[in-house]
Amino acid sequence: MPELTAVKVRDRWDDAAVVTGDALDQCVYVSRLLGSDPAVVLHGGGNTSVKTLARDVTGEPVGLVHVKASGHDLGRITRAGFAPLRLDRLRELAALPALDDTTMVNELRCASIDAAAPTASIEALLHALLPFRFVLHSHADAVVTLTDTALPDAELRKMFGPDALVLPYCRPGFDLARRIAHELAARGGVPPSAVVLRNHGLFTFADEAKEAYQRHIGLINAAEERIARARGEAAGAVRGDTAHEPHGGGATHVPPGGAVTGGPADAAPAGDHTEALAALRAELGRAAGFPVLVRAERDPEVDAFLALDNLAAVTRNGTATLEHVIRTKPWPLLGRDVGAFVREYEDRFSRFAPGYPEGLTALDPAPRVVLDAELGLVTVGRTPGELEAVRDIYRHTMRIIRDAEALGGYRSVGDADLFDIEYWELEQAKLRRGGERTPLEGQVAVVIVAGNNDAEPVRAALAGAGAQVVSGGAQAQAISAAVAAWGGVDLVCQVGATPGEAERGHRVLRHGWAGGVEIVVSADAEGRSVVGPRGEVRGALADVASLRAALLLVA
Secondary structure, three states, X not given: OOOOOOOOOOOOOOOOOOOOOOHHHHHHHHHHHHHOOOOOOOOOOOEEEEEEEXXXXXXXXXXXXXXXXXXXXXXXXXXXXXXXXXXXXXXHHHXXXXXXXXXXXXXXXXXXXXXXXXXXXXXXXXXXXXXXXXXXXXXXXXXXXXXXXXXXXXXXXXXXXXXXXXXXXXXXXXXXXXXXXXXXXXXXXXXOOOEEEXXXXXXXXXXXXXXXXXXXXXXXHHHHHHHHHHXXXXXXXXXXXXHOOOOOOOOOOOOOOOOOOOOOHHHOOOOOOHHHHHHHHHHHHHHHOOOOEEEXXXXXXXXXHHOOOOHHHXXXXXXXXXXXXXXXOOOOEEOOOHHXXXXXXXXXXXXXXXXXXXXXXXXXXXXXXXXXXXXXXXXXXXXXXXXXXXXXXXXXXXXXHHHHHHOOXXXXXXXXXXXXXXXOHHHXXXXXHXXXXXXXXXXXXXXXXXXXXXXXXXXXXXXXXXXXXXXXXXXXXXXXXXHHHHOOOOEEEEEOOOHHHHOOOOHHHHOOOOOOOOEEEEEOOOOOEEEOOOOXXXXXXXXXXXXXXXXXXXX
């Protein structure tokens, strides 16, 4: 494995930049500081809060805890991203002997003083219990690394402080809040300096935002120094900032549902494995039951990770952070036997599902991470946003696994706990509600433009329907680039040429998510268009009047 020096997480606090507004403004500021570093917070992880005193509509004073709302990104959060909840009510809820998650979320909604506010984080009760104004929680890589090992609690307290509370894994939400309440009571009112949760992350707190933040960064760096010693590196050496960037490695960033010219070609695997990648994408889509996008990349870090002697065993130990299982599945596929992964994943559901309430909905069984000797690291998602999140998470996971192995061995929680998070009742509720998905989501469209024809209406319509659009003037080059970058082509639209030219002589066109190009659209110079759909895209196009109109009107 190529050596990476220890990450020194930078203290970004700037007294001159701190908003001099109220406590919630300060919480927004400190939240953005944490969320700006992917080594501290990654893809929606972490949560923060601040306690304030306000007056309700009757003029009576009311204590509030403003908790980061579920689904909000700490790096870009605003005041509107916090739910203002009645502090006393949350503490009453935390004292209950039991509370299921669905009821708890409803109670959190009822405890809000603003009916239009978003739903608070599942950790809201814990934020309410901690007796400090500012509470900060992250899943920082270094902390997760140390707590994903068998290092004894005593050694962890050496790093995080003798007054730190080190706890074993506990299910997030009500169970964790009750555990913290018990521990606080056992300490006789003397609060800990921090809370370290195995296989989870770090909580710090203080009455001043700066103190809570700097304690958080200081403890992360103490963990980094311990990891550096385990690797035999000089403590405090700084890895370049690009190692923290989620888009590092020169990859093209594609906004969800957006259109791009070209694709992440620089992320393609070494050598000419485009046909293999396209075939894999088609098989993954069939396993999932919907089209997916893939991204393959090779570099020294990926190659060395693939060369680990215990790769099969260590990658089956679970996700680095539990909530990542919802994005990455509990383990990656090694090699390309998608069918074997599907069978094992479905067997796992059959084994655990009987222990849950009737009506548990099985998730699709397609892997989201593939580790392959030829293709390298392959990540899978319905949209570029999903693809980016899976890629970033597994890049961080590889580093966490490597460092945890240097500390005696990587250990996540058991598969039963992973299943519990993956099939969390709140996630199941999201599945039951469903959601509006764009009809061409997960599909790749190539637009070929002949002469001076205007193809922008076609590109805009395809992108609006969710397709990833690749444009080019030279047909063979554009199609080949799309196959290499995205793992296949699903739709070809040729503007300003005769219908037959779009497919002629291009063997790569047989690689779409369902095994081949689903539709070829051509428009001649006089505006006469021919639409020839087959397969699933026929229904998708029929449901998108604007897309069909744009295709038929292009000259």
